[in-house]
Amino acid sequence: MELGEVQMGRVQGKVAFVTGAGRGQGRSHAVRLAEEGADIIAVDLCHDIDGLAYSLATPDDLKETARLVEEKDRRIVAVQADVRERAQLQEAIERGIAELGKLDIVVAQAGIIGQKSSVPMQAWTDVIDTNLLGVINAVHAALPHLQAGASVIATGSTAAYMQTLPMQQVGTDSGGISYMVAKRMLSSYMHDLARELAPRQIRANVVHPTNVNTDMLQSDVMYRSFRPDLEHPTREDATPAFYVQQAMPVPWVEPVDISNAVLFLASDEARYVTGMQLRVDAGGYLKWYDFHL
Ligand SMILES: NC(=O)c1ccc[n+]([C@@H]2O[C@H](COP(=O)([O-])OP(=O)(O)OC[C@H]3O[C@@H](n4cnc5c(N)ncnc54)[C@H](O)[C@@H]3O)[C@@H](O)[C@H]2O)c1
Numbered sequence: 001m002e003l004g005e006v007q008m009g010r011v012q013g014k015v016a017f018v019t020g021a022g023r024g025q026g027r028s029h030a031v032r033l034a035e036e037g038a039d040i041i042a043v044d045l046c047h048d049i050d051g052l053a054y055s056l057a058t059p060d061d062l063k064e065t066a067r068l069v070e071e072k073d074r075r076i077v078a079v080q081a082d083v084r085e086r087a088q089l090q091e092a093i094e095r096g097i098a099e100l101g102k103l104d105i106v107v108a109q110a111g112i113i114g115q116k117s118s119v120p121m122q123a124w125t126d127v128i129d130t131n132l133l134g135v136i137n138a139v140h141a142a143l144p145h146l147q148a149g150a151s152v153i154a155t156g157s158t159a160a161y162m163q164t165l166p167m168q169q170v171g172t173d174s175g176g177i178s179y180m181v182a183k184r185m186l187s188s189y190m191h192d193l194a195r196e197l198a199p200r201q202i203r204a205n206v207v208h209p210t211n212v213n214t215d216m217l218q219s220d221v222m223y224r225s226f227r228p229d230l231e232h233p234t235r236e237d238a239t240p241a242f243y244v245q246q247a248m249p250v251p252w253v254e255p256v257d258i259s260n261a262v263l264f265l266a267s268d269e270a271r272y273v274t275g276m277q278l279r280v281d282a283g284g285y286l287k288w289y290d291f292h293l
Pocket residue numbers: 019020021022023024025026043044045046047056057058081082083084109110111112130131134155156157158208209210211212213214215216217
């Protein structure tokens with residue numbers, strides 16, 4: 001690079017809407033996109049959901065995301081909003097566009113995990129409403145604002161590829177089953193959305209992470225899910241079990257590994273990449289499934 005030459009980022013001048021940006025992967029995506037030149041419209045629920053056995057982000061977490069984006073010399077409009085409420089997302093996007101001028105990238109990725117619950121149907125509705133309807137709400141709130149060249153990215157999970165539980169276990173783990181169902185259905189929704197949007201030169205892709213080192217994974221819920229043989233498993237108990245998901249010898253990947261995939265799909269480098277189900281899974285699929293093109 002010549003002295004005085006301005007280094008352009010990979011998403012320079014674009015505006016990205018990121019759901020679940022208060023912490024974890026959402027924060028990482030917001031910061032990574034900002035690092036590469038994007039301004040950010042960030043939303044997060046910023047409070048817990050009744051009956052969920054682990055905590056979600058707080059208002060301070062969302063403020064920290066805003067601080068980290070601003071540290072990259074980019075602008076951010078950060079709004080407390082619930083992805084289950086489309087009107088709240090529409091309002092957040094409108095506020096964002098009023099300040100930042102437009103919308104080019106959607107990262108619909110807020111999500112929760114259920115758990116073996118004493119109220120299984122509640123776990124079912126919470127997870128489907130957040131992980132499936134929340135993604136659809138984010139996309140539909142954004143669609144009227146997207147132009148040719150825009151990119152929509154949803155976060156699935158390698159859980160979308162997994163077998164559901166045998167019928168006799170249905171009803172005992174609605175949280176886990178609804179997670180797989182939501183991720184599978186959002187993958188199918190995004191596939192058909194990509195077909196619908198391609199003639200308008202708008203792209204739609206899904207990123208499927210394996211275990212990611214966030215508060216969702218590092219939670220008692222997940223420790224119990226990976227070590228059902230123990231009553232109160234700790235991180236130390238669960239870590240060796242986390243390796244089972246990947247072919248590469250790692251217990252998890254880091255949020256930035258997912259952000260780098262999101263960044264690629266968001267950028268013009270991927271201008272002809274659409275309808276993809278992109279696994280970032282350290283070879284997990286190779287370990288568990290037969291070859292499919
Ligand atoms: N961590 C993993 O191992 C893993 C693996 C595969 C897929 N995923 C998926 O990645 C995505 C991000 O998860 P994460 O690992 O960063 O977890 P996380 O719990 O750290 O972050 C999720 C964020 O979403 C927010 N959120 C939850 N419900 C919301 C709602 N109704 N409205 C707005 N915001 C809401 C939370 O407050 C939190 O900030 C999720 O869709 C998750 O299913 C995670």
